[in-house]
Amino acid sequence: MTGTGSARAPTRWPRRLVTLLAFAMPVIFILVPLAIFLGYSFFSVDHGEIDYTLTVANYVRFLSDPIFLPVFWNTCVLCLSVAIICVLLAYPAAYFLTTLKGRWRYMLLMLLMVPLLMSYVIKIYAIRSILGLNGFLNKALVSLGILQEPSSLFVFNMNAILLTLTLLLIPFAILPIFLTLERIPPILRQASDDLGASAAQTFMRVTLPLSLPGVASAASFVFVLAIGDFLTPQMVGGVSGFTFGRVLYSQFGTAYNWPFGAALSVALAAVVVTAILLGERFGRNRGASV
Amino acid sequence: MTARPSTIFLAAVTALVAVLLYSPLFVPIVSSFFTVAHGEVVWSSPTVAAYVSLAGNKEILTALRATLIVGACTVLLSVGGGTLLALYYHGRRSGRGALQFIIFLPFLMPPIISGLALLIFFREVGLERSLLTVVIGHTVFVLAIVYRTVLTRLQSLSRSLVEASYDLGATGWQTFWRVLMPNLSSAMAGGAILAFALSFDETMITILVTGTQSTLPVRLWAMMRLGFSPDINALVALILIFTVLLCVLAARVLIPKQVATAAH
Structure with a gap:
């Protein structure tokens, strides 16, 4: 025992350093910047200089100005729609994966995840060229006879942002749904089968309810990723597709009002935290671990 | 099994x-590989001209170099820091939850918030925006991933391994290098690959904290307004192949262990 004690003694000094680093690193590089950022939301800007007197004017402006709240609300609705469309597409795909056996299941899952590795910027650019007036989508719709002539309905507006974000974020919806579906013990479905339920009944009464936590996590993931994105709206949104992310970003560029931007970020963070907490609350797997 | 029509639908x-x-x-x-004119692909004449001209595109190669430097530094810092934090927090009861929460914040918050917070922080402490600030931004962003990967492995290790090492007379360092490290190395390697992949494509934080030198995604973002030349497409194709290989590698390093633990 004394041997162990003396052997540990030389490590005391590095141990203190480790303790210091373990606490200092996250505090200095994460907590302090966020705290300063929060502090900035109570400052103001005067002739391009930051005025450090405390004020709630930024929050008052956000809540009272006729521009910001509607943009904020529209963006929330837009991202919620993206989340819903992603889940509607991802659920059948994830379900299909779980019907496959062994290797194939993971091969196909991998195949659906690979697009995530592709450069985000390049994907936005490619999607924009697909949606454009001369793009593939218009060509396909015209040749199928659905459209008479190429339409500019799919680019440089809110639809474009909706479509692009959906295409970019589907994989984030597939994964959590697949994981919960996979974790449902097959015995439960067999029992339902043995008790005389039809395939549809088994799905509605057993599989679907047990997979809802995965759906909640998926929707929460997609929503959070969509609402924080300012690159996609900037690139495909044009003039009419103005989202909250863009407004926020512009405060640090053209509008040059960092304190107001910080206040807008606090509003964004509030929505994100709510979405994460909701996802967490309903995303917990209950009863599936039989 | 499900009925036929439903399988077809799925x-x-x-x-x-x-x-x-x-x-x-x-x-x-x-x-x-093909020339595109007026939105139509000319299938008749495949060419590798784009790949040849890529080798001469200085602007892109400089950005690629910056990206690789940032990626390497991010991997070193995040794997070092993430492992240290995992080792430290593992087995600690008090204060762990709060610190873990802080580490996860930049990963959970939208990148625009982390990026802007760092932007203001760098300005307040007088740190000029450069590749260094980009490295800090990336490290803060990927730290949670490496930390989580290493901690998960650490938790799956039996405590008796370390105790046995001490009982056999090993010092703290010997136990660390000979017992813990060999068991953690594949988790650290997996974390490193994930960290590199995330750093390689990180755009939103980078745009906010970068100085005059820009990484590849930011360079591409700036070029996108003007439209891309064919050599960009060649670069993208190469990057995709490279990242897929990297991903297969990461899967090989990480997955067997997880499947093995999940089977219990």
Whole structure:
């Protein structure tokens, strides 16, 4: 025992350093910047200089100005729609994966995840060229006879942002749904089968309810990723597709009002935290671990 | 088993999803080999000219170099820091929850918030924006991933391993290097690959904290307004192949262990 004690003694000094680093690193590089950022939301800007007197004017402006709240609300609705469309597409795909056996299941899952590795910027650019007036989508719709002539309905507006974000974020919806579906013990479905339920009944009464936590996590993931994105709206949104992310970003560029931007970020963070907490609350797997 | 029509429906939706996901990848890869004129692909004349001219594109190669430097530094810092934090917090009761929460914040918050917070922080402490600030931004962003990967492995290790090492007379360092490290190395390698992949494509934080030197995604973002030349498509195709290989590698390093633990 004394041997162990003396052997540990030389490590005391590095141990203190480790303790210091373990606490200092996250505090200095994460907590302090966020705290300063929060502090900035109570400052103001005067002739391009930051005025450090405390004020709630930024929050008052956000809540009272006729521009910001509607943009904020529209963006929330837009991202919620993206989340819903992603889940509607991802659920059948994830379900299909779980019907496959062994290797194939993971091969196909991998195949659906690979697009995530592709450069985000390049994907936005490619999607924009697909949606454009001369793009593939218009060509396909015209040749199928659905459209008479190429339409500019799919680019440089809110639809474009909706479509692009959906295409970019589907994989984030597939994964959590697949994981919960996979974790449902097959015995439960067999029992339902043995008790005389039809395939549809088994799905509605057993599989679907047990997979809802995965759906909640998926929707929460997609929503959070969509609402924080300012690159996609900037690139495909044009003039009419103005989202909250863009407004926020512009405060640090053209509008040059960092304190107001910080206040807008606090509003964004509030929505994100709510979405994460909701996802967490309903995303917990209950009863599936039989 | 499910009835036939429902299986067909599921397969059809999966196929649709695959087409949706792959169409944006298809565009640059096809245009890297074929000329595209007026929105039509000229299938008759495949060419590797784009790949040749890429080798002479200084601007892109400089950005690629910056990206690789940032990626390497990010991997070193995040794997070092993440492992240290995992080792330290593992087995600690008090204060762990709060610190863990802080580490996860930049990963959970939208990148625009982390990026802007760092932007203001760098300005307040007088740190000029450069590749260093980009490295800090990336490290803060990926730290949670490495930390989580290493901690998960650490938790799956039996405590008796370390105790046995001490009982056999090993010092703290010997136990660390001979017992813990060999068991953690594959988790650290997996974390390193994930960290590199995330750093390589990180755009939103980078745009906010970068100085005059920009990484590849930011360079591409700036070029996008003008439209891309064919050599960009060639680069994209190469990057995709490279990242897929990296991903297969990461899967090999990480997955066998997880499947083994999940089986218990």
